[in-house]
Amino acid sequence: MSGTFVGMPAFPEAARAAVGDATLRANLRHATHTIRDKRARAVAELDDWARLREAGKRIKDHTLRHLDRYLLRLEEAVTAAGGTVHWAADAAEANRIVTRLVQETGESEVVKVKSMATQEIGLNEALEAAGVRAYETDLAELIVQLGHDRPSHILVPAIHRNRGEIRDIFRAEMGRWGRPAPEGLTDTPAELAEAARLHLREKFLRARVGISGANFMVAETGTLVVVESEGNGRMCLTLPETLISVVGVEKVVPTWRDLEVFLQTLPRSSTAERMNPYTSTWTGTTDSDGPRAFHLVLLDNGRTDTLADEVGRQALRCIRCSACLNVCPVYERAGGHAYGSVYPGPIGAILSPQLRGTASAVDASLPYASSLCGACYEVCPVAIDIPEVLVHLRERVVEGGEVTRRGVRVRLRPAKGHAAERAAMRAARWVFGHPGALRAGQRLASRTRAVHPRTLPGPGRAWSATRDLPPVPAEPFRDWWRRTHGEGSGA
Amino acid sequence: MSGRDVILGRIRRALGPEPDDAQDPHAGYESAVPRDYLREHGTRGEDATVDLLAENLADYRALVHRTDADGLAELLARLLAARGTRTVLVPPGLPRWWLATADATRVPDRAAHTARDLDRVDSVVTGCAVAVAETGTLVLDGSPDQGRRRITLVPDHHVCVVRVPDQVVASVPLALERLDPRRPLTWISGPSATSDIELDRVEGVHGPRTLEVVLVSGV
Numbered sequence: 001m002s003g004t005f006v007g008m009p010a011f012p013e014a015a016r017a018a019v020g021d022a023t024l025r026a027n028l029r030h031a032t033h034t035i036r037d038k039r040a041r042a043v044a045e046l047d048d049w050a051r052l053r054e055a056g057k058r059i060k061d062h063t064l065r066h067l068d069r070y071l072l073r074l075e076e077a078v079t080a081a082g083g084t085v086h087w088a089a090d091a092a093e094a095n096r097i098v099t100r101l102v103q104e105t106g107e108s109e110v111v112k113v114k115s116m117a118t119q120e121i122g123l124n125e126a127l128e129a130a131g132v133r134a135y136e137t138d139l140a141e142l143i144v145q146l147g148h149d150r151p152s153h154i155l156v157p158a159i160h161r162n163r164g165e166i167r168d169i170f171r172a173e174m175g176r177w178g179r180p181a182p183e184g185l186t187d188t189p190a191e192l193a194e195a196a197r198l199h200l201r202e203k204f205l206r207a208r209v210g211i212s213g214a215n216f217m218v219a220e221t222g223t224l225v226v227v228e229s230e231g232n233g234r235m236c237l238t239l240p241e242t243l244i245s246v247v248g249v250e251k252v253v254p255t256w257r258d259l260e261v262f263l264q265t266l267p268r269s270s271t272a273e274r275m276n277p278y279t280s281t282w283t284g285t286t287d288s289d290g291p292r293a294f295h296l297v298l299l300d301n302g303r304t305d306t307l308a309d310e311v312g313r314q315a316l317r318c319i320r321c322s323a324c325l326n327v328c329p330v331y332e333r334a335g336g337h338a339y340g341s342v343y344p345g346p347i348g349a350i351l352s353p354q355l356r357g358t359a360s361a362v363d364a365s366l367p368y369a370s371s372l373c374g375a376c377y378e379v380c381p382v383a384i385d386i387p388e389v390l391v392h393l394r395e396r397v398v399e400g401g402e403v404t405r406r407g408v409r410v411r412l413r414p415a416k417g418h419a420a421e422r423a424a425m426r427a428a429r430w431v432f433g434h435p436g437a438l439r440a441g442q443r444l445a446s447r448t449r450a451v452h453p454r455t456l457p458g459p460g461r462a463w464s465a466t467r468d469l470p471p472v473p474a475e476p477f478r479d480w481w482r483r484t485h486g487e488g489s490g491a
Numbered sequence: 492m493s494g495r496d497v498i499l500g501r502i503r504r505a506l507g508p509e510p511d512d513a514q515d516p517h518a519g520y521e522s523a524v525p526r527d528y529l530r531e532h533g534t535r536g537e538d539a540t541v542d543l544l545a546e547n548l549a550d551y552r553a554l555v556h557r558t559d560a561d562g563l564a565e566l567l568a569r570l571l572a573a574r575g576t577r578t579v580l581v582p583p584g585l586p587r588w589w590l591a592t593a594d595a596t597r598v599p600d601r602a603a604h605t606a607r608d609l610d611r612v613d614s615v616v617t618g619c620a621v622a623v624a625e626t627g628t629l630v631l632d633g634s635p636d637q638g639r640r641r642i643t644l645v646p647d648h649h650v651c652v653v654r655v656p657d658q659v660v661a662s663v664p665l666a667l668e669r670l671d672p673r674r675p676l677t678w679i680s681g682p683s684a685t686s687d688i689e690l691d692r693v694e695g696v697h698g699p700r701t702l703e704v705v706l707v708s709g710v
Contacts, residue, residue: 231698
């Protein structure tokens with residue numbers, strides 16, 4: 001995955017900076033609490049939610065277990081319906097294919113539907129380098145693009161911005177990209193949305209190439225599905241002459257009927273609506289309705305490496321609803337940028353280190369960007385056990401082991417920074433195995449409470465830098481038990 | 492080696508040999524996925540299902556009207572007049588009598604129309620393929636009474652006529668059964684909306700800002 005934000009510090013440093021930003025925390029708190037309460041109500045309307053969740057999980061697991069067959073079936077169906085299928089093993093190959101396809105149309109600008117896959121591969125930057133301007137048309141993506149900013153949420157990329165900040169961005173930047181913001185633009189959401197409508201409409205009406213992702217691809221029929229709210233998706237999917245969709249290989253589902261599960265669980269989990277305002281489905285091309293040329297670029301970019309890990313594979317079930325972000329206490333305080341990836345929050349903490357490997361400091365730190373409270377697993381509509389994968393990845397970071405990178409099995413060495421942790425764990429193992437030593441140590445710790453430092457010295461600093469040291473009680477629990485329950489009452 | 496061979500090779504190495512029952516993985520598919528979720532939520536009669544559709548459409552700020560065959564033309568004429576509509580897009584298969592009394596100039600749905608041409612039209616009137624009561628959703632499938640996907644997108648005012656009760660189903664699973672995936676489908680739940688600014692819902696960003704739904708019986 002080339003979507004690493006360049007120069008991004010590891011999660012603990014980035015999070016510390018973000019946690020100190022009061023505006024950011026207020027914006028995030030407001031947004032995540034609003035949506036998590038609404039989501040709970042939307043889910044409660046369906047009394048078969050648990051069964052839908054289980055079905056969604058099984059559909060995805062089955063598809064992943066036979067992924068090669070379903071992709072071939074999809075390719076056949078898309079081709080039969082008049083589309084062209086391309087396969088991209090990594091970001092660079094995907095960007096090359098899309099750039100070539102755009103250049104073959106002779107156009108120098110494209111309109112884009114919000115898409116995680118194209119964010120992940122850095123498509124806009126690759127097109128820019130080839131002299132093609134890519135316009136984001138989702139309102140939140142527009143705010144991010146105009147603000148020279150990065151997305152911080154899967155569903156609401158500009159969740160970290162409040163209305164005042166958005167008005168300032170529109171006033172300052174719209175004119176440089178096309179139609180300027182209206183005179184006297186205020187910060188009411190309705191006026192801001194109207195400004196975006198006017199600014200983008202002129203781009204939609206002249207666009208000849210559209211680029212999208214897809215939420216689902218149906219293998220049996222070759223149908224692609226895009227779920228959205230604003231209508232910008234419909235604009236990009238139907239007005240241009242050429243449509244290019246870049247889609248991760250894990251987005252395939254076997255049958256048309258499978259959509260009955262996901263079209264119920266996705267909107268309620270993501271925007272907390274019974275149904276999102278617009279869903280578009282298309283199967284290849286249709287005479288005189290919509291684009292005349294349709295290209296599907298199937299993207300690997302670390303997904304097959306993730307597939308090779310039997311514990312971590314479940315991250316590929318993700319339907320990008322972002323419910324896990326909205327309930328996560330860590331995300332709520334640290335914000336999306338701290339995760340150093342287009343996939344923030346709990347799902348990002350397990351997806352990014354698998355797609356990219358754990359070689360960089362930020363990726364090695366992501367499995368630790370969690371309190372393991374389990375709220376993310378609870379809300380996940382495809383039952384991804386995120387805490388399980390986090391623990392699995394922590395073990396890999398610390399202990400090393402076999403992983404697959406770019407299709408090749410490699411042996412990962414234990415991470416250097418964790419030598420002190422390993423030593424501490426070895427020591428702990430010895431101490432817990434020797435009750436006398438444990439008792440002596442605890443009593444000593446209690447008696448010296450007054451002089452304990454607030455951070456640990458030496459290699460322990462890495463641990464205490466991101467945590468408050470727990471206070472030591474005045475009396476060890478075992479002593480207290482013996483004193484209050486008597487010698488003979490212990491279990 | 493092509494990207495295709497690289498990816499398929501990686502997948503096969505990642506998964507290892509397939510389980511024995513996987514000669515045709517699809518044969519085992521229905522037993523691999525439990526379908527014990529509900530086909531619809533609750534039991535309602537036809538009338539109650541139509542009422543629920545109206546309620547959920549209104550909840551997402553669509554304007555809902557009800558009439559019968561005798562009142563349809565007059566109602567449509569009134570809705571267009573109320574908005575000051577001068578030009579109205581008409582799909583090729585829309586029954587002519589629906590707009591028999593409307594004053595607005597009819598603009599046929601032609602392939603030669605550019606997006607800019609459509610942007611100058613005030614309103615569009617269409618039928619629909621199926622409507623989903625539980626979610627307040629209309630589905631268009633490009634049939635002659637609905638026209639191309641773009642005609643219900645670019646104009647700012649969309650009037651959609653739903654024949655009740657025969658075009659109404661209770662749930663998403665029942666809707667998918669009725670639809671042909673080879674057709675381009677547009678599912679519409681309320682007017683265009685965004686929640687991107689502080690998660691405040693605002694109607695009307697890029698699609699029609701006003702969606703009016705006419706539930707017509709006896710047609």
